[in-house]
Amino acid sequence: MSKITSQSKDFSQWYLDVVKIADLADYSKVKGCMVIKPYGYAIWENIQSELDRLIKEAGVKNVYFPLLIPESFLQREKDHVEGFAPECAVVTHGGGKKLTENLVIRPTSETIMYDTFADWIQSHRDLPLKINQWANIIRWEMRTRPFLRTTEFLWQEGHTAHKDKAGADEEAYRALKMYEDFDKEFLALPVLTGKKSDREKFAGALYTLSTEALARDGKAIQAGTSHNLGTTFSESFNIQYQDENGELKRVWQTSWGVSTRLIGTLIVVHGDEQGLRLPPKIAPVQVVIVPILKDDSKDKVLAACNQVVSDLTNVRSEVDARDTVSPGYKFAEWEVKGVPIRIEIGPRDLENGSCVVARRDTGEKTTCELSQLFTVVPKLLKEIQDNMFAQALAYREENTRSADTYDEFKKVLEEHGGFILSGWCGNEDCEIKIQEETKATIRVIKEEEVKCKCVLCGSDAKNRVYFAKAY
Ligand SMILES: [Zn+2]
Known part of the structure; x- marks a missing residue:
């Protein structure tokens, strides 16, 4: 058996060694794509079956939509297309002929689903509409790593439509809580949860909520997201319903997802010098x-x-x-x-x-x-499951520090990595400057009233936020 590189020597190489020696995945002849091997796929199947149960318990039904999306659908929503166009793979030919309209391989399914939602939703009695899809996705990535960032990956995407903002808010937070509980209960992963900054939110969303874990190399990893899409898509796709008084109204929507990245998250959070450590509830062999x-x-x-x-x-x-x-x-x-x-x-x-x-x-x-x-x-098995969560939580707590000044911030980041809790004025310029100078980004915003100063500009902070370098 080949030897695994030490985590302390080269964490990235350690990761690749574990994926290979634990027999989770192989590289494919297509750059950026991976072959998930039986042992890796069995982990995914366990994740899938447990999460699928929770999704159904929330009254969400499974569906399947086409892989190919007419290019014009994507272009209907301006922010969405700006966010995704650079990562899209486009089919131009079919059956030996140039297509009259290019087809995009789904980078996410909002547009193709919502075009159909416009037919499905007519009356307030059709709401809420809650569906989920287990599928593969293509996002053209330049730098890839098995499970953590691949051009093709597997995921589930939940999509819901509601009468009003309150309904969409409730669903977006319900999905976030579902992921948080699932991560804790099955994957033994402690995650921070909260809103993303506008700069980090999903293209086209009103706001994005996220779950963030901390890897053993001190970097944050986004494990799942849930978006309140507002009425952005219902305007572009003309999804309207007649309310109780016969008045036409736009629906409010959400989407939420987790992917095979969860397997990468398990590896970087729980792995040690000897390799992978799997929480019993998700281990193919216990x-x-x-x-x-x-x-x-x-x-x-x-x-x-x-x-x-x-x-x-x-x-x-x-x-x-x-x-x-x-x-x-x-x-x-x-x-x-x-x-x-x-x-x-x-x-x-x-x-x-x-x-x-x-x-x-x-x-x-x-x-x-x-x-x-x-x-x-x-x-x-139960003891191990609980202990792995406790170990990961202790690690995260040891590696979450606060910083009030920018000098302190840079010092903590350089010496320890991990999460840094600091005040932020809410100004994008400060966020960008911090990222450019330190590579740290806002992982989640702590949603509570604060009295402190922005770590960069010193003006009154709107919130405290967790910064980290991230995967
Ligand atoms: Zn500031």
């Missing part, structure tokens, strides 16, 4: 059983291992019975893959009716009676 095989006891040991798999009902477990590699090699391989629990069973353990249980999150090893595994393992 428990791996490694037999210590000796010629005379091989069959007995393997039978005991298989028995453990049958005993562990409702646990995703498997036996690594390969006899071509040593147990030590297997330990290292499953460690890189981030499997939460490893159980070792050898001939001597079997004589004692016991086994060795190793935790990936702490590296701790204990002896356990085989007959007790069915109660010990589920408890331990």
